[in-house]
Amino acid sequence: xxxxxxxxxxxxxxxxxxxxxxxxxxxxxxxxxxxxxxxxxxxxxxxxxxxxxxxxx
Numbered sequence: 001x002x003x004x005x006x007x008x009x010x011x012x013x014x015x016x017x018x019x020x021x022x023x024x025x026x027x028x029x030x031x032x033x034x035x036x037x038x039x040x041x042x043x044x045x046x047x048x049x050x051x052x053x054x055x056x057x
Contacts, residue, residue, distance in 0.1 A: 022053055 026033070026042050034043040 022049075024049055 024046065026046060029037070029042055034046050037043050038047075
């Protein structure tokens with residue numbers, strides 16, 4: 001099983017019934033990439049997605 005496969009099965013398996021889950025996979029970047037590569041396009045998209053979801057709750 002590849003890392004991407006393990007990662008992609010985690011959100012659905014960890015969600016409880018009735019709990020919405022939004023999952024974004026950013027291929028080619030390591031875990032916590034947005035903390036040390038914050039000035040990249042992919043990090044800006046990841047942070048924007050996170051803020052959007054948190055703001056909608």
